Amino acid sequence: MTLVKTLFASSALATLASGVAMADPALIYDLGGKFDKSFNEAAYNGAKRWTEETGGSYKELEMQSEAQREQALRRLAETGANPIVMTGFAFSDVLTKIAPDYPDTKFAIIDMVVDQPNVQSVVFTEEQGSYLAGVMAGVKSETDVVGFIGGMDIPLIHKFECGYAQGFKSIKPEGKVLINYTGTTPAAWNDPVKGSELAKAQKSQGADVIYAAAGGTGIGVLQAAADEGILSVGVDSNQNHLHPGQVLTSMVKRVDNAVYDAFLAGTDLEPGVKVMDLAAGGVGVAIDDNNQALITPDVQAALDDAAAKIQSGEIEVHDYMADSSCPVQ
Template identity: 50%
Template sequence: MKLSPFSLTIAAFAAAGACASASAADPKLGIVYDAGGKFDKSFNQSAFEGASRFKKETNINFIEVQASSDTQAEQMLRGLARKNLDLIASIGFAQTQAVQKVAKEFPKVHFVLIDGVAQGANVNSVTFKEEEGSYLVGVAAAMASKSKKLGFVGGIDIPLIRAFACGYEQGAKATYPKVEVIQNMVGTTAAAWNDPAKGGELARSQFERGVDVVFAVAGGSGLGTLQTAKEKGKLGIGVDSNQNHLYPGSILTSMVKRVDNAIYDSFMQMKNGTWKAGVTAKGLKEGGVDWALDENNRKLITPEIEKRVLGARKDIIDGKVKVVDYRAANHCPV
């Protein structure tokens, strides 16, 4: 019999004893993934990898569950909190309201929210300067593009995704002022993060309009965008995790968001007794975002592209280049 996601989640709760920590003194930890699932090869998977690294180093286990909707996220969080966990990690901005509500109900449980800001004396909100990493891949895209027409496929039209798009466009236009950036969004609900067919369809439409490099910022839907880029002989740009290996020679680079480090650090801080509530913002300088260069895209990145991107990276870290955050300005300056 095939179990529903909710049934699997209940099973995970029931198995909490099997997931117990190595000793009574070890912290009890949990993760709630969003609708994309922990094997989305992107955002959630990065969180899973960070937690797994922590487990490998400390032999301290963690309970993991997946929420298929915002409403279910609240139920999952509350279920874990009732087990008196020490720290629960919530993956994704969609869980912001759920974290804020449940954290208030369980003041002795600590929460770390990735990609959103929730209020509470027992909440640490980790945000990223996506605009900075996106600026770098925008520079690379503008230099690699022959048509000087770039594409962007986002999940949902929200400020977070606009921050990616705006940083991307700023980097591209700082390199070639006349470059054109065509943007499309997959949908308006949580399903938009897990619709690779639509992600591929939007990319195909952009390619027909002359785009030859596309940046996919749509969770699981972005996998369809990258696959279509490969099929059409175009270039894709991955996001969150290093996705260069998915289609070697076809993915120009990836805008890496170190969600893995954020989870690893939070778990380790809880273990060491140094965890603190508040808001933590991670950009290039803090090692929170970057671009990816490895054996899978080495042949695509010319010495000229690498030099230009590394120069921009240094200028941002040194404060010589200020990348505008769409969320702060409420508009994109380019």
């Protein structure tokens, strides 16, 4: 039986405030919820795998508001949780402030670099995985118009957008990529109704494949695409099963591996930047029984060719965050 010490909202902070010494690792989910079928759920799956394989226990906390970040993180550190893993760039400022106060505690942050001697920063080459999704969309699109719907309008999500556009344009140089974001605040990650509305609007403009990089909001995008009879691309976790035969693929970020590896390392977690790229299996596209029928020989050939060239260095996918630009837009 897996052991999870689940901490929620105000009760979480009350539990932490008791000051009972604990040596368990801890996982803090970002806004959007543990079971968002995307980023947070991928993190949960990594922790779950660790408990199943080791019999260990861990603490977890679902963020309910921005105001909780510092208090929760500080109290976790004070109770001895080690290492403490957090999902999402939004923890970066708080972690930068707190990490020096707890030099004996190891921290891991996913999707942002925090330069502290007790912090491991895990970053992914989302642009590489998104390029592959774009290649697949380019082969499958019959209208030569595809869509991208991002969650919060931030540079990190532009990495997904730009990589996808590059991959699509490698197949359809004259094709068009429609782009929308659902907001500029963290609420953008959890608005499936808005995601659905944007997907329908893009379909009305000719898009026949829509990539959602929007956390829980993406659930609405995938649902609308299925309802409208077009294809979608999931993100972070494998979302192919949500609408079998209508999700072309999912750009998978192995957030689960990042959490699993951090928990396994325990207090020996190595600080510094850990890059999880295509060659290391950190990103990729999901093919399974739910989308196998969509992966025709021409799709597979284009996918295999692009993946091989990215790993060999022949194709260098531009990273939007390197210079805040995208060469195909």
